[in-house]
Amino acid sequence: MKHWRIEQMDWDAFDAAKVDPDIIPVVKAASVVERNGLDYAAYLGNVFIGDPDFRAAAENWAVEEVQHGDALGRWAMLADPGWDYMEAFERYRRSFHIELQVDASVRGSRTGELIARCMVETGTSSFYTALADATEEPVLKAICRQIAADEFRHFKLFYDHMHRYLAREKLGVWARTRIALGRVTESEDDELATAYHTTNEPQETPYDHERCIAAYMSRAMGFYQQKHINRVTSMIFKTIGFAPHSTLQGWTARAMYWLIRSRARKFRKLAVL
Numbered sequence: 721m722k723h724w725r726i727e728q729m730d731w732d733a734f735d736a737a738k739v740d741p742d743i744i745p746v747v748k749a750a751s752v753v754e755r756n757g758l759d760y761a762a763y764l765g766n767v768f769i770g771d772p773d774f775r776a777a778a779e780n781w782a783v784e785e786v787q788h789g790d791a792l793g794r795w796a797m798l799a800d801p802g803w804d805y806m807e808a809f810e811r812y813r814r815s816f817h818i819e820l821q822v823d824a825s826v827r828g829s830r831t832g833e834l835i836a837r838c839m840v841e842t843g844t845s846s847f848y849t850a851l852a853d854a855t856e857e858p859v860l861k862a863i864c865r866q867i868a869a870d871e872f873r874h875f876k877l878f879y880d881h882m883h884r885y886l887a888r889e890k891l892g893v894w895a896r897t898r899i900a901l902g903r904v905t906e907s908e909d910d911e912l913a914t915a916y917h918t919t920n921e922p923q924e925t926p927y928d929h930e931r932c933i934a935a936y937m938s939r940a941m942g943f944y945q946q947k948h949i950n951r952v953t954s955m956i957f958k959t960i961g962f963a964p965h966s967t968l969q970g971w972t973a974r975a976m977y978w979l980i981r982s983r984a985r986k987f988r989k990l991a992v993l
């Protein structure tokens with residue numbers, strides 16, 4: 721079912737001289753978040769009881785997410801041979817978990833859940849496209865391109881199912897906007913900050929949300945260009961139910977890029993780099 725396989729990548733082409741040291745911590749953090757996809761599939765399985773089509777799609781989706789983690793983890797071990805992906809993942813699992821035993825979405829409805837999933841895939845597809853464009857290291861560039869293609873397909877998957885539920889649940893534009901923007905701003909919550917902590921900091925260093933999110937975001941936000949944010953805003957507009965290419969979307973894209981750059985500057989000041 722996978723669209724590509726880790727073994728197909730040309731791992732021998734890895735070029736240590738082309739690795740930007742600022743990319744390694746971000747790749748390490750992303751690898752464990754991706755591998756955690758199985759937990760999300762279990763959560764989605766509980767939210768979508770009685771919808772075998774979606775549950776089967778979610779299981780397949782999780783297999784692809786885990787492969788993203790494994791590919792990034794393998795690359796990070798080449799870039800930093802002293803680092804252990806599986807050990808870091810176990811540490812991450814002990815520190816961060818989502819509530820799996822649910823019988824309804826934390827977003828209030830199935831449509832809401834699928835909107836949140838669309839936002840996550842919007843974020844990941846743009847992130848890996850930006851990372852592929854930012855890195856000169858050929859193996860990471862190739863991996864990020866494959867992953868980004870998967871993430872765009874995931875967006876489409878959740879978007880299509882969202883429309884199926886929207887026909888029944890009839891969530892209005894403002895409710896959709898609130899859920900979408902709520903999920904976008906959650907990117908500064910604990911998931912990525914904990915991932916940064918458990919994959920980059922020594923065991924004995926206590927977790928500090930502000931320090932870790934600043935360390936992660938100050939690097940990750942720096943990879944984005946205006947063209948990546950144009951795509952992000954189109955995908956957000958489309959999910960909410962607005963025209964994906966319009967004057968309003970163009971303004972929003974420029975405002976969002978300005979905001980990201982100013983947040984990145986703020987995080988750089990806060991980060992202990």
Ligand SMILES: [Fe+2]
Pocket residue numbers: 754784785788844867871
């Ligand atoms: Fe992924």
Ligand SMILES: [Fe+2]
Pocket residue numbers: 785841844870871874
């Ligand atoms: Fe994905």
